[in-house]
Amino acid sequence: MSQSDHPFSLPAIKVYLITILFYSIVYMVLMVIPFHATLLGGTKTDIGLIMGATMLTSMFARPIAGRLIDRHGAGRIFWIVLILFAASLFGYLVPSLWMLGLVRIVQGIVAAFFSTAMEIMTIDLLSDRARGQGLSLYSLSTMIPSTFGPAIALYLVDQLTMREIFLIFIGFGLVNAVLAVMMARSTGTGAIKQTMEPQRLAITAPESMWKHRSLWISSIIMLLASIANGAIFTFLPLYLEHRQSSMGSFYFLTQTLVLVLCRFVGRSFIPSDGTTPTRLIGFTLLLAAAGSSLLSVSVQPAILIAAAVLNGIAFALMYPTLLTYVSFTVPDQARGLLLGLFIGAADCGFALGALAMGPLIDLFSYPMMYISCAVCCIVAGLLLWGYKPAPTNQTRTNHTAL
Structure with a gap:
């Protein structure tokens, strides 16, 4: 092919x-x-x-x-x-x-x-x-x-x-x-x-398959950020209704348009050589934390628009950047399984945004919940220090686990 x-x-x-x-x-x-x-x-x-x-x-x-x-x-x-x-x-x-x-x-x-x-x-x-x-x-x-x-x-x-x-x-x-x-x-x-069929069949259960540091750090970062994303989509309409605001549809329209535009325009900024995208992911996590923080402060139209723009940019670039990086670091023989685990972490985070943040709202308030979302993004940013230096081309060819 x-x-x-x-x-x-x-x-x-x-x-x-x-x-x-x-x-x-x-x-x-x-x-x-x-x-x-x-x-x-x-x-x-x-x-x-x-x-x-x-x-x-x-x-x-x-x-x-x-x-x-x-x-x-x-x-x-x-x-x-x-x-x-x-x-x-x-x-x-x-x-x-x-x-x-x-x-x-x-x-x-x-x-x-x-x-x-x-x-x-x-x-x-x-x-x-x-x-x-x-x-x-x-x-x-x-x-x-x-x-x-x-x-x-x-x-x-x-x-x-x-x-x-x-x-x-x-x-x-x-x-x-x-x-x-x-x-x-x-x-x-x-x-x-992928080629190397015998290797693929042999790699279904070795312990080394679970020792890819870059995969797990990326998955946890994506999970924590997705908690914020899931909480926004699940509870923001209820929050705005509670505050007697009719800006819900405008917020989501703005965020979606920004996300679509940034995914198209920003695609050339995503590293496609296996290098660790620490700066780009750190930048998107800061934007996501700022967007969640703004939602906890006010539901005024200007604040909501700013939050929608920040969250749209963040989630437009974060997922494809991490997915591209992980695709270079996992071995080809188990790429489907390991990428599936990463994507599953994003799904899990989105679901937790609804399941875990709901009780938090009942115990405290909507603003406290969105502050917690911002904290999740900040904690995810701290995990960037856990990445090892990017592998060389020869190392990637040999599919050595990080």
């Missing part, structure tokens, strides 16, 4: 387009599910469990997804899970809360396999020096649907029945599955997989 030095090569563009369509369906489904569950007689607790099932399932499924991708190749996995995703959408036609929860669990597994496979495919399709830009553009592709998907879904809810809406989603899912199969045939992505 030849690799491209250009992040806009045709195979890479196909990856981005399939990703955009997949997450367009995901974001539209997220908007529709609460309405559908309510029509089925679901309580607020039922809706919370159903909505949370996907992320929790995805978090635990990522290491398994990575292991299977290491064995069978990302190109083979990605079109299989897209077919499964399209099939799972038919479950929404069954008027049952149990079926709704089951479909969400299946789609959590699909999301884990899909995102891990597509990130590894992006790595495989691009050369080392284009990897940072490619992963940033892939991350951008996952965010673009959030700018229009919810709005389209809410429009459909006002115009169509739930059955008609889900039939449209099924159509989108089938189109995406067909595109994935066509891409696998035309570009040979079914054969995308």
Whole structure:
């Protein structure tokens, strides 16, 4: 398989387009599910469990997804899970809360396999020096649907029945599955997989696999920062309602637009040679800490806009930067598994932002909770001192654990 030095090569563009369509369906489904569950007689607790099932399932499924991708190749996995995703959408036609929860669990597994496979495919399709830009553009592709998907879904809810809406989603899912199969045939992505098969099979359980310092430091940093991100998305609307502010939608629109813009413009600033991105990650953590701190101070429009900009820049650059760095430091033989652990840490942090910060609000207050989020980002910044010097090219070639 030849690799491209250009992040806009045709195979890479196909990856981005399939990703955009997949997450367009995901974001539209997220908007529709609460309405559908309510029509089925679901309580607020039922809706919370159903909505949370996907992320929790995805978090635990990522290491398994990575292991299977290491064995069978990302190109083979990605079109299989897209077919499964399209099939799972038919479950929404069954008027049952149990079926709704089951479909969400299946789609959590699909999301884990899909995102891990597509990130590894992006790595495989691009050369080392284009990897940072490619992963940033892939991350951008996952965010673009959030700018229009919810709005389209809410429009459909006002115009169509739930059955008609889900039939449209099924159509989108089938189109995406067909595109994935066509891409696998035309570009040979079914054969995308790392070499050294015997080594891959032999590395499934050695103790040394768990001793990659760069992986674990990066994962803990991402987990702590994601706690702040998860708390913002979960509780900021309630906080603003509590303070009688109507700026919630404007905050999230601003943050999303800043995030999308920075992911595109900032992709060239992401190191793509395996060097430790200490300064860039430290900068983003400071921005995230400042953004959370501002939310604890005031809900005045100017403060909220400033917080949205700071958080948008921080979370736009942090994830693709750490993911790119980790992709260079883990061995190719277990890259899927170890990258899956890193991505799972981000999911875990986002979930903890809702699970752990809720009781903190009950015990203290919303401002204290956002101060705690800022502290998490500062603590994550202190962990940067734990990185060892970046490995040389020869060391990376030999896949030596840090």
